[in-house]
Amino acid sequence: MSRFARRALFALAALVPFGLGRPAAADSFPSRTITVVVPFAAGGPTDTVTRLVAESMGRDLGQTVVVENAGGAGGTIGAQRVAQAKPDGYTLLLHHIGMATTPTLYRRLAYDPVGGFETIGLVTEVPMTLIAKKDFPATTLAEAVKVIRRDQEKLNYANAGIGAASHLCGLLLMKAVDAPMTTVPFRGTGPAMQEVLAGRIDLMCDQTTNTTEQINSGAVKVFTVTTPERLPALPNVPTSTEAGLPEFQVGIWHGLYAPKGTPAEVTARLSQALQVALRDPKLIARFAELGTTPVAQEMATPAAHRKFWLADIAKWKPIIQAAGQYAD
Numbered sequence: 001m002s003r004f005a006r007r008a009l010f011a012l013a014a015l016v017p018f019g020l021g022r023p024a025a026a027d028s029f030p031s032r033t034i035t036v037v038v039p040f041a042a043g044g045p046t047d048t049v050t051r052l053v054a055e056s057m058g059r060d061l062g063q064t065v066v067v068e069n070a071g072g073a074g075g076t077i078g079a080q081r082v083a084q085a086k087p088d089g090y091t092l093l094l095h096h097i098g099m100a101t102t103p104t105l106y107r108r109l110a111y112d113p114v115g116g117f118e119t120i121g122l123v124t125e126v127p128m129t130l131i132a133k134k135d136f137p138a139t140t141l142a143e144a145v146k147v148i149r150r151d152q153e154k155l156n157y158a159n160a161g162i163g164a165a166s167h168l169c170g171l172l173l174m175k176a177v178d179a180p181m182t183t184v185p186f187r188g189t190g191p192a193m194q195e196v197l198a199g200r201i202d203l204m205c206d207q208t209t210n211t212t213e214q215i216n217s218g219a220v221k222v223f224t225v226t227t228p229e230r231l232p233a234l235p236n237v238p239t240s241t242e243a244g245l246p247e248f249q250v251g252i253w254h255g256l257y258a259p260k261g262t263p264a265e266v267t268a269r270l271s272q273a274l275q276v277a278l279r280d281p282k283l284i285a286r287f288a289e290l291g292t293t294p295v296a297q298e299m300a301t302p303a304a305h306r307k308f309w310l311a312d313i314a315k316w317k318p319i320i321q322a323a324g325q326y327a328d
Helices: 002-019 045-061 073-083 098-105 141-151 165-177 189-197 208-217 264-278 281-289 302-323
Strands: 034-038 065-069 091-095 117-132 156-159 182-185 203-207 221-225 251-259
Touching: 034 045, 034 073, 045 065, 045 091, 045 117, 045 203, 045 208, 045 251, 045 264, 045 281, 073 091, 073 098, 073 251, 091 117, 098 165, 098 302, 117 141, 117 165, 117 208, 117 264, 117 302, 141 165, 141 221, 156 165, 156 189, 165 182, 165 189, 165 203, 165 251, 189 203, 189 208, 203 208, 208 221, 251 264, 251 302, 264 281, 264 302
Parallel strands: 034 065, 034 091, 156 182, 156 203
Antiparallel strands: 091 251, 117 203, 117 221, 117 251
């Protein structure tokens, strides 16, 4: 799938430790509950992905894996908490593409957004959808673009704060249609979705894990998916290319992190559990319902994750700098 498959060949070497069996020093880990911090509000797309992964990982680890939401400041509040946590494997972070944009968006942080973490493995790459309130005066992307260009000063667009996936997607949308809108930040896309459903927000760009059920129920309008191909979960929704806006493409990847200094044998054990979770038929089926799939096993490793993450930081840096929008 997408970029992960193209990088899988370069990550094969990362599988060697797992072929040799579980590290002996990790035999006592874990011995108690593990907390996975989601740096966004409950009910949002990253929260949904995390809860599915946590449940499955917990079965392999033989311990409860709880999810704790610490939203705000574009995901940096939750990330800071994990970066400053004890590096013992019991406090983890599941974050999305914001981990690649934060180093540029934020010029002053109380933690190191790159050096403060150990990578555990990638999880999934989720497509985005452009949705609108039910009575938005358009039914196709072409019609929506006309309305946006005509009424840009009157329309409002929701996001989960600077650096959130919805913010990045909105930047690409407004650049593609050359029409800025009033943006309304929320503490997460869960609360933002409630405002769209209530008709108080006009538009939002969000991950399929948060929009598929609302789209299929008819609770919101949908104009496009930001993928090269249509999604099985949304077969009647055209791609941005089909809809006439090929430059409007973005996928939101997710990864699992531990604080810097977490022992290698612990991150290896966590990565092993993540790989088991991503093979779980129930998780795969639920991901499919939400319009996404797990990454290839080769990408759910610390080495492959770090390589991919650093490459995406380099990709987004000039885009953010050109936009001139910073969170601080």
